[in-house]
Amino acid sequence: MLSKKRIAVIGAGHIATALVGGALKAKLIDPRSVTVSRRSQEALDALKKRFGVHTATDNRKAVKDADIIVVAVKPQQAGAVLLELAPAVKPGQLVISVMAGLTTAWINKKLGKPNPVVRAMPNTPMLVDAGATPLAKGAHADDSHLELARRLFAAVGTTEVVPESLMDAVTGLSGSGPVYIYMVIEALTDGGVKMGIPRATALRLAAQTVFGAAKLVLETGKHPAILKDEVTTPGGTAIAAVHELESKGLRTVLIDAVVTATKRSEELSRLAE
Ligand SMILES: NC(=O)c1ccc[n+]([C@@H]2O[C@H](COP(=O)([O-])OP(=O)(O)OC[C@H]3O[C@@H](n4cnc5c(N)ncnc54)[C@H](OP(=O)(O)O)[C@@H]3O)[C@@H](O)[C@H]2O)c1
Numbered sequence: 001m002l003s004k005k006r007i008a009v010i011g012a013g014h015i016a017t018a019l020v021g022g023a024l025k026a027k028l029i030d031p032r033s034v035t036v037s038r039r040s041q042e043a044l045d046a047l048k049k050r051f052g053v054h055t056a057t058d059n060r061k062a063v064k065d066a067d068i069i070v071v072a073v074k075p076q077q078a079g080a081v082l083l084e085l086a087p088a089v090k091p092g093q094l095v096i097s098v099m100a101g102l103t104t105a106w107i108n109k110k111l112g113k114p115n116p117v118v119r120a121m122p123n124t125p126m127l128v129d130a131g132a133t134p135l136a137k138g139a140h141a142d143d144s145h146l147e148l149a150r151r152l153f154a155a156v157g158t159t160e161v162v163p164e165s166l167m168d169a170v171t172g173l174s175g176s177g178p179v180y181i182y183m184v185i186e187a188l189t190d191g192g193v194k195m196g197i198p199r200a201t202a203l204r205l206a207a208q209t210v211f212g213a214a215k216l217v218l219e220t221g222k223h224p225a226i227l228k229d230e231v232t233t234p235g236g237t238a239i240a241a242v243h244e245l246e247s248k249g250l251r252t253v254l255i256d257a258v259v260t261a262t263k264r265s266e267e268l269s270r271l272a273e
Helices: 014-025 041-051 059-063 075-088 104-111 124-128 143-154 164-175 177-194 199-220 224-231 237-247 250-271
Strands: 007-010 034-037 054-056 068-071 094-097 117-120 131-137 157-161
Touching (some): 007 059, 014 034, 054 059, 059 075, 068 075, 075 104, 124 131, 143 157, 164 250, 199 224, 237 250
Parallel strands (some): 034 054, 131 157
Antiparallel strands (some): 117 131
8 A cells, every 4th residue: 555655755864764764674665656855965865875765855846746745854843844845735645744742733734735644653662663653633634544654654663543632642651651661771770780780781681671571561461460460479579679669659650750741742732833
């Protein structure tokens, strides 16, 4: 379905490169049907060499024959880039935005056109094909547009379709979430080091423990509380640590982190209005 589509990627930076790289690796898209754009010619030459895609420094030229336009510039660059694209965007071209905090209505307003727009909020584990990408469709997009976008991001991890009203909340959970888990991994490592484990060993053990626990939740489909109960031996080590975590408010802190990040995302979205 996607292999027949011509795709223009405006703002070929980290996120866009991970997406294009993942979709090419999965043979979901054809490099000859992809045009990537950014201002740096040197970076474009490197992308051409690496992926075999077309390149352009002219954004309007890049979107000319595209079926799908992925916009992945920084949110603060979005207004100018969308205004620049507006005269070149044709009816029916699907716009997919990965830009944080910018609503589909705002994107349509900048374009001055009722094109279908789908928002995606990937996270950086997409760099290793383990991303989590919630997607939401705007007022002019239908389920077929959403499905096209979903398939693209499915090349670099899992996807979830959500109403657009939840985009700030998913930004607070999975968008920013890797950062919370990096802190957990770092802290577990420090705990191991404190108890005498060499740092490199402690880091590998901590990261693999987080990875393994997440894999077990996803693959068994069991509720995490059940998995926890299954390994807390009466009078054992894990329940002693559970008591410590509960008394220091681990769960409340993590809930608060998601709430605070969601509110910050809402604030940033309002700034773009
Ligand atoms: N990083 C994350 O974890 C994450 C997660 C979810 C969503 N996002 C969103 O993804 C977007 C991109 O983030 P990123 O981390 O990939 O940033 P990035 O690496 O800085 O990529 C942005 C790219 O836009 C290009 N650009 C700037 N102005 C341009 C213009 N006028 N025309 C064409 N290209 C232009 C830049 O290249 P030149 O300077 O060469 O033009 C740069 O490569 C952001 O909107 C962000 O909100 C990021």
